[in-house]
Amino acid sequence: MALIVDKQQIFLGRFISAPGPNDLLIREGAVLVSSTNGHGRIEKTSWTVRSSDEALRLFNVGNVSVIHSPMNGFFFPGFIDTHIHAPQYPNAGIFGKSTLLDWLTTYTFPLEASIGDEGPAAESAVVANGMPAEATNGQPNKKRKVEPLSRAKTVYDKVISRTLSYGTTTASYFATISVPATNVLADLAHTKGQRAYIGRVCMDHPETCPDFYRDETPEQTIGSAIESIEHIQNLDPKGNLLAPIVTPRFAPSCQAESLARLGQLAQDRNLRVQTHISENTGEVELVKTLFPDRRSYADVYDHAGLLTDRTILAHAIHLSDNEISTIVERKSKVSHCPASNSALGSGFCPVRKLLDAGIDVSLGTDVSGGYSVSMLESVRQACLVSRQLGYVNGGEKKWNIGVTEGLWLATVGGAKCVGMEGRLGGFEEGMFWDVQEIKLDDIDSAEQGVGCRGPVDIFGWENWEERVDKWVWNGDDRNVKRVWVGGRLVHERR
Known part of the structure; x- marks a missing residue:
């Protein structure tokens, strides 16, 4: 329209x-x-x-x-959605019985790779009349390649329209490793008028990223990040409506050199940062294995210069007290994603503990780990999860998040986390x-x-x-x- x-x-x-x-x-x-x-x-x-x-x-x-x-x-x-994966929208509601790490391998990486401009996954994607080529009307059809940016345009147009229809006026989006496809997301958000922070996903660790979906070197990671950042800034030089955000997927997907260079990039250009932290216990153990010289998951990011007052950390379920103290000192923010945490069996985020410690907390849908782009659903789930957390902590009501507090997290809390406090949410x-x-x-x-x-x-x-x-x-x-x-x-x- x-x-x-x-x-x-x-x-x-x-x-x-x-x-x-x-x-x-x-x-x-x-x-x-x-x-x-x-x-x-x-x-x-x-x-x-x-x-x-x-x-x-x-x-x-x-x-x-x-x-x-x-x-x-x-x-x-x-509403302000502080954590959503735009390319994963076609998989919303598709996660089977998986947990985080196998969900990434089974569902997420293949889908994201298909919404780009390069790589075997994108090259092998086929459709016919909007269905898999071999399945149309039960009859075999000649396979044809999907024009990858056409797929990106379709998916990104739909996710922006859908989130707007649910009242999400601001979204902090993870894109894919593809620069052209990430730029398509930025173009569409700018044209359709949604306030958006858009990050080209950085992932280059050969031990944890599939060969078909990763950067080859830290140089490629940084060069591609800069290319997308500059495209977004050219669209909106003042960054009032659209702005880039440095986006290492999460510590296990990035080499230490890349994390450090991304931290320096964010500092040099005064950019926002978004990533994941302590979503799943298996992920936390993997970080210990990959970064044995670092004290904790949070320390990996802190050592790389990625914990700043403009950083959004998604999930933050399994943080130690020392990690919470570090995040408080750095004034980094947390995006609570209750629907995703429940869907993937990741655990209960202790939101009250984070708030009481002085951390700014907001809400995210985390599509497609989360099954819905609705921020109302995130508010509901934040309330429900808080009650479950209270139950497992002896029935203490202090953990409870009520309707008003949920709405506050989805608006004012979101404004704080994206650096727009006093400009959005009221x-x-x-x-x-x-x-x-x-x-x-x-x-x-x-x-x-x-x-x-x-x-x-x-x-x-x-x-x-x-x-x-x-x-x-x-x-x-x-x-x-x-x-x-x-x-x-x-x-x-x-």
Whole structure:
């Protein structure tokens, strides 16, 4: 769809946000959004206005569009997914009985290699009429090569559209080792208007990476990373909407020299970093074997200069107290991926312990270790996993994450982790207008043949805290009516 940009817009109605872990803020009023070069920010707010005419007079603006929230709906800050693998989207929900390391070998590396421009896996991929060539209508067909960048365009277009439809306005994406395919992801995110941090995946360890899917040398790793970084920065020189992020897949996939050079690259160019840490106990033991001179998994990254205040560490389930202290000292961030952790049997991340230690924590879907691109699902799973963690710790309720705290992690927590604190995640003046419009169904309108198209039924006696609870536990993309990023309409449900 075409991106629509107005110089000024007024948004009128109910605004709900979670500015603190125990603070669900529900307000009615009006917000004036002003856009300059497509970057829409909140210019003024009023929490007393109740009508369009009143808003126009108060903000002293001319004939600008006024957008009303639904009677049984609200505006909510866009979700920030701080850990998602864009090329893995076709495998969402496909993981069998595997755990992390065998899942990578069986499902992930072959798929990622096919979404690129080189390598045997990409060269051997075949389709006919959208199905495997040998299976169309049960009849054999002549095999033909997939044009790899065509596959990249298809997958990346779909994952961006799908995440936007679920209200994800910002995503920190892992791509593949292919520079051209990574650049396709950047091009599409920029065109479609999603705020995105995009990293060309770096992996070159000959003992742990398949021959068909790895860089040959540290020189190739660094050279390809730079090539993709410069492409992304050329698209958005200021980095407000689109920015590169240095992306070593995880310590076992990289040679020590490559990790160190990537750390230096991030420092020299003042770039964000994203990687995995302590997701799986087998992975932790593998790191000990591969890096015997380092004290811990976190020490591997710290020694390489990769633990910075602009680093996002995904999972962080099995950290020692010393590792937590190191991460606190370096001010690195954690992306909690509860659905993936449960799906792959990786364990329970002790989120409360990390927060109490002073670590900024956010939420990620980790598609396709996670089965859904929905950040609402990540909020739900964060709540559920926290209760299981409390149970195995003697029933202590201190571990519990409630709905409000889950929403805070998905918005304000995400903003902190991507370095956008104070600019994303709320409705304060000066913030970017990265917002989703939520609509719930009430049974009265459904009885009249209107609505009843979504999964959340409102009977009318619920207060607004209860309606938010019902949205979190039952909602999906059908409740997301419209989505804006920087004031630009990037998704509308028809």
